[in-house]
Amino acid sequence: xxxxxYFATKDNTITNxxxxxxxxxxxxxxxxxxxxxxxxxxxxxxxTSSSELCRFMLEFDTTAIAADRASNSIPVSGxxxxxxxxxxxxxxxxxxxxxxxxxxxxxxxxxEGNGIDMVNYTDLTYDQVGSNWIxxxxxxxxxxxxxxxxxxxxxxxxxxIGTEDMKVDVTTLVEQWxxxxxxxxxxxxxLPPSLEDSQISYYTKKFFGRDSExxxxxxxxxxxxxxxxxxxxxxxxxxxxxxxANDNLNTLYLYNFVRGNLTNIPGVxxxxxxxxxxxxxxxxxxxxxxxxxxxxxGGWVSTGIYSASVCIETTSSLLYDxxxxxxxxSYTQYHTGxxxxxxxxxxxxxxxxxxxxxxxxxxxxxxxxxxxxxxxxARTKGWSPNIYTVAQSTVPTLVFESASYQIxxxxxxxxxxxxxxxxxxxxxxxxxxxxxxxxxDMSMLEAGYSYGIHFSLYDSAIGSYVEQPSEFKFKVNxxxx
Numbered sequence: 001x002x003x004x005x006y007f008a009t010k011d012n013t014i015t016n017x018x019x020x021x022x023x024x025x026x027x028x029x030x031x032x033x034x035x036x037x038x039x040x041x042x043x044x045x046x047x048t049s050s051s052e053l054c055r056f057m058l059e060f061d062t063t064a065i066a067a068d069r070a071s072n073s074i075p076v077s078g079x080x081x082x083x084x085x086x087x088x089x090x091x092x093x094x095x096x097x098x099x100x101x102x103x104x105x106x107x108x109x110x111x112e113g114n115g116i117d118m119v120n121y122t123d124l125t126y127d128q129v130g131s132n133w134i135x136x137x138x139x140x141x142x143x144x145x146x147x148x149x150x151x152x153x154x155x156x157x158x159x160x161i162g163t164e165d166m167k168v169d170v171t172t173l174v175e176q177w178x179x180x181x182x183x184x185x186x187x188x189x190x191l192p193p194s195l196e197d198s199q200i201s202y203y204t205k206k207f208f209g210r211d212s213e214x215x216x217x218x219x220x221x222x223x224x225x226x227x228x229x230x231x232x233x234x235x236x237x238x239x240x241x242x243x244x245a246n247d248n249l250n251t252l253y254l255y256n257f258v259r260g261n262l263t264n265i266p267g268v269x270x271x272x273x274x275x276x277x278x279x280x281x282x283x284x285x286x287x288x289x290x291x292x293x294x295x296x297x298g299g300w301v302s303t304g305i306y307s308a309s310v311c312i313e314t315t316s317s318l319l320y321d322x323x324x325x326x327x328x329x330s331y332t333q334y335h336t337g338x339x340x341x342x343x344x345x346x347x348x349x350x351x352x353x354x355x356x357x358x359x360x361x362x363x364x365x366x367x368x369x370x371x372x373x374x375x376x377x378a379r380t381k382g383w384s385p386n387i388y389t390v391a392q393s394t395v396p397t398l399v400f401e402s403a404s405y406q407i408x409x410x411x412x413x414x415x416x417x418x419x420x421x422x423x424x425x426x427x428x429x430x431x432x433x434x435x436x437x438x439x440x441d442m443s444m445l446e447a448g449y450s451y452g453i454h455f456s457l458y459d460s461a462i463g464s465y466v467e468q469p470s471e472f473k474f475k476v477n478x479x480x481x
Contacts, residue, residue: 002227002426003417004074005444006065008210008219010112010186011058013038014133014147019120022046026121027145030113030130035211036089037219038118039101039189040204041196053196055146057106057131058086058210059186060221062177069178072303080225081424082174084155084187086166087217089206095162096202102156102192104149105173106185110136149188156192159205166207174221215446216409216416224426227439229253229305233339234433235399239291239313240344248291253432254298254306254323254335262304265334267325270300273334274324275308279316281336288314298323317341354381355398357455359472367480368447374472376403376429376436376455397435402458404428404465405438410450410473417444419456421465429455448478 012032016025022045031038042052068074084103113130115123125131128138136142153173157166166189176182195202208217232250239248252275256265264270274295276287287294291311298308306323318340324333360377378398404427407417420426429436445451453472456465 002225002420002424002428003222003444004068004441005220005222006060008058008221009061011037011056011210011219012110012112012131013054013056013118014131015052015054015121016133016145017042017052017054017121018046018050019122025052025133027133028124028135029117029121030115030123030125030132031118032111032113032115032130033211034116034118035209035213036118037086037189037207037209038204039191039202040096041191041198041200041202043199043201045201051196053146053191054204055188055190056207057110057147057186057188058219059106059184062174062184065174065221065223066178074223075225075227077175077178080171080223081169082171083222083224084166084168084170084219085222086189086207086219088163088165089208089217090163091204091206094201094203096159096205097162098160099162099195099202099205100156100158100192101166101189101205102154103168103170104151104154104188104190105176105182106148106188107150107183108136108142108148109185110147111138146190147188150182162205170221216414224420224424226425226428227430228425228428229301229430229432230401231307231430231432233337234396234431234435235342235401236319236339237342237344238315239311242344242346245311248311249309250311251307251309252321252337252339253301254337256304256306256334258304262302264300264304265306267332268300268306268334272325273298273300273306273308275310276322276324277310277312277314277339278320278322279314279318281320288312288316288319295324312341314341355379355457355468356381357468357470359453362472362474365475365477366442367477368442368445369480370442371439372442373437373439374405374453375434378435399431400429400436400457401431402428402465403436404456406454406456406467407440407445408452408454409446410452416451419465421456442476445476447476450475 016027018025037056038054040054110131117123134145142148155168155170157168177184210218212218231253236250256263275298276295278285296308296310298306301307321337323335324331326332355378358377359374361375366372404419404421406419408415429438450473456467459466
């Protein structure tokens with residue numbers, strides 16, 4: 001799983017705009033229960049020099065994020081990115097174009113409030129509950145009207161057309177919250193000072209709030225990282241002059257399951273583990289000649305998983321990988337596996353393969369709290385098996401070293417998890433001896449709906465990903481039973 005989403009726990013829009021009477025400002029109003037968030041500036045409405053502003057705040061539970069990091073559900077600092085995602089709400093009012101919004105960290109605690117009136121600002125912060133333009137909670141005022149926030153770090157979202165969603169990398173700030181160097185009071189979103197103070201109106205940009213009925217339009221803090229495991233046990237190639245040095249490397253993985261759970265090897269824990277490859281087993285055998293020094297030094301990847309990268313020159317079609325620690329006379333051997341080798345062969349014609357795909361372990365129904373693994377089986381179209389292939393109990397699958405998945409909601413084809421083939425590779429498929437696969441957290445999907453999985457495969461001939469025509473559908477149950 002390389003994507004995890006956290007929904008906002010509170011939000012509120014605050015304003016000093018005039019009510020319809022153009023006499024009373026709405027500085028005492030709270031809009032914490034509204035399903036819309038709003039930003040604007042209005043110049044010259046009440047008088048030729050009057051200015052009216054609107055901003056909003058939203059907060060996420062970083063305690064939950066820290067707990068997920070402590071349990072290794074998300075990576076440590078430096079190995080993942082956090083993105084603030086807020087979605088555009090279409091409306092019939094004037095929409096500004098070619099502007100920016102600034103995102104800051106709120107520097108004081110605040111209350112959400114119970115108001116919903118975003119038109120005439122009649123829902124005042126009664127009973128000392130809620131925040132507004134002047135007060136952050138009850139009778140406690142902001143240090144400065146319009147909200148308190150830190151000047152650094154600051155982030156910018158650009159809106160050249162005006163209807164864009166807001167998707168901003170806020171990793172720097174979130175990591176400060178998680179490290180405890182800055183208190184988490186959420187995000188403060190506003191027009192930059194140059195636009196708020198200008199004699200031009202920017203009226204009005206609206207986003208969906210956390211109370212929106214639209215599940216996938218609610219504000220989220222999304223963490224992304226590349227969790228793909230590229231285990232070459234199923235596509236292990238011997239060293240060849242046809243390939244660059246990096247492509248002659250093969251990475252092998254060791255998975256230490258104890259009673260069905262991945263567990264660190266006692267004595268090794270998160271340390272080094274050595275690997276040697278042999279053409280046969282027995283006390284008199286010697287390791288095969290490696291392009292790298294032998295033994296190869298590997299190490300810990302994540303709980304119970306270790307890896308090592310090797311380059312080997314051999315004519316053996318089958319090798320035995322031995323994992324151990326220690327030195328001559330005091331070895332501790334942990335595992336002996338096997339790996340079939342292939343050799344790179346140049347072609348005298350251009351390959352134009354098309355593929356037949358299937359998800360071999362797909363279920364029709366999943367539960368909202370389920371973390372499911374999907375395994376991809378692939379073969380070339382027009383594949384013709386020989387007698388050896390037919391005689392095997394398991395038909396081998398193609399392994400794609402670069403493949404990505406996307407998830408759409410079938411009722412309206414809305415993309416709810418897009419292809420992550422950029423710098424983060426957040427939807428990159430892993431692979432091992434059984435083929436490609438990926439893990440997915442069903443809690444990110446709205447229960448009661450059907451969804452479709454799509455795959456894109458990297459085509460080196462054209463230098464881009466090609467989406468495959470197949471769609472694999474499943475449904476998320478409304479109840480967790």
